[in-house]
Amino acid sequence: MLELYHNNISVCAQKVRIALAEKGIPWVGHHLEFARGDQVTPQYLKINPRGLVPTLVHDGQIIIESTVIDEYIDEVFPEQPLKPSDPVERAHMRLWSKLCDEGLHTACASISFAAAFARQLAHGKTPEELEARLAAMPDPARRDRQRQIILHGFDVPFVREHVKLYDKAIGDMEATLSKSDWLAGSSFSLADISLIPYIERMNRLGLEGMWAKRQRVADWFERMMARPSFSAISDFDPVDYDDRVKEKENHWPKVKSIIES
Numbered sequence: 001m002l003e004l005y006h007n008n009i010s011v012c013a014q015k016v017r018i019a020l021a022e023k024g025i026p027w028v029g030h031h032l033e034f035a036r037g038d039q040v041t042p043q044y045l046k047i048n049p050r051g052l053v054p055t056l057v058h059d060g061q062i063i064i065e066s067t068v069i070d071e072y073i074d075e076v077f078p079e080q081p082l083k084p085s086d087p088v089e090r091a092h093m094r095l096w097s098k099l100c101d102e103g104l105h106t107a108c109a110s111i112s113f114a115a116a117f118a119r120q121l122a123h124g125k126t127p128e129e130l131e132a133r134l135a136a137m138p139d140p141a142r143r144d145r146q147r148q149i150i151l152h153g154f155d156v157p158f159v160r161e162h163v164k165l166y167d168k169a170i171g172d173m174e175a176t177l178s179k180s181d182w183l184a185g186s187s188f189s190l191a192d193i194s195l196i197p198y199i200e201r202m203n204r205l206g207l208e209g210m211w212a213k214r215q216r217v218a219d220w221f222e223r224m225m226a227r228p229s230f231s232a233i234s235d236f237d238p239v240d241y242d243d244r245v246k247e248k249e250n251h252w253p254k255v256k257s258i259i260e261s
């Protein structure tokens with residue numbers, strides 16, 4: 001049996017749900033609500049000491065980290081392979097995964113927090129309750145980033161750097177997609193799966209201006225949304241944190257000014 005500890009709008013959980021959907025593998029979900037701290041309860045920390053989702057439990061074996069989980073799924077369920085057969089393309093695929101793990105993910109968290117989640121986390125909590133919730137996070141760096149964004153939003157220097165990092169990553173996607181249909185080369189792969197949630201997150205935050213002049217990224221995103229596996233994102237409505245703010249708020253002028261600075 002496959003059990004997935006996840007959150008409906010977590011980008012890393014979306015990566016795993018898309019891989020499972022591409023393979024048509026059934027799974028049982030355990031939804032964790034971030035704002036109330038389900039991910040930092042002593043019980044969950046025993047399964048994932050980082051206090052993060054996703055966590056996959058396969059026949060009792062615990063696998064953490066979305067990139068590792070996606071490769072695991074592809075190895076254990078080899079039908080409909082999601083890794084290119086060509087070693088060079090496989091190396092390219094892993095470079096895209098590394099981009100997510102080594103920078104884009106943190107940038108995504110900063111932008112999402114500044115645009116939406118900081119207010120949602122603080123909502124209804126006394127300063128003491130908010131501090132207690134932050135203090136429960138196992139990663140002090142992540143905790144400190146969230147504290148600063150709650151206070152200063154997009155004006156925190158590292159948030160501005162993260163906006164620029166994101167813009168560069170989308171520029172790199174545009175350059176790659178001018179040479180091949182898919183990010184790793186000639187076939188849809190875990191590289192595309194890794195990036196879909198990060199583009200959809202910006203879309204939901206109303207920051208699609210990031211690829212307004214990047215036609216190949218726009219076309220690629222249309223193709224990704226047309227795949228049946230996109231339901232692994234679109235069928236899962238926000239429960240606590242809500243990234244669908246584009247109808248209510250416009251953060252694009254601020255983000256655009258950071259990109260152009």
Ligand SMILES: N[C@@H](CCC(=O)N[C@@H](CS)C(=O)NCC(=O)O)C(=O)O
Binds near residue numbers: 054
């Ligand atoms: N490198 C990890 C990152 C996991 C991660 O950051 N998960 C976020 C959701 S996308 C989370 O659990 N956040 C909870 C929190 O910040 O308290 C992975 O790829 O699985």
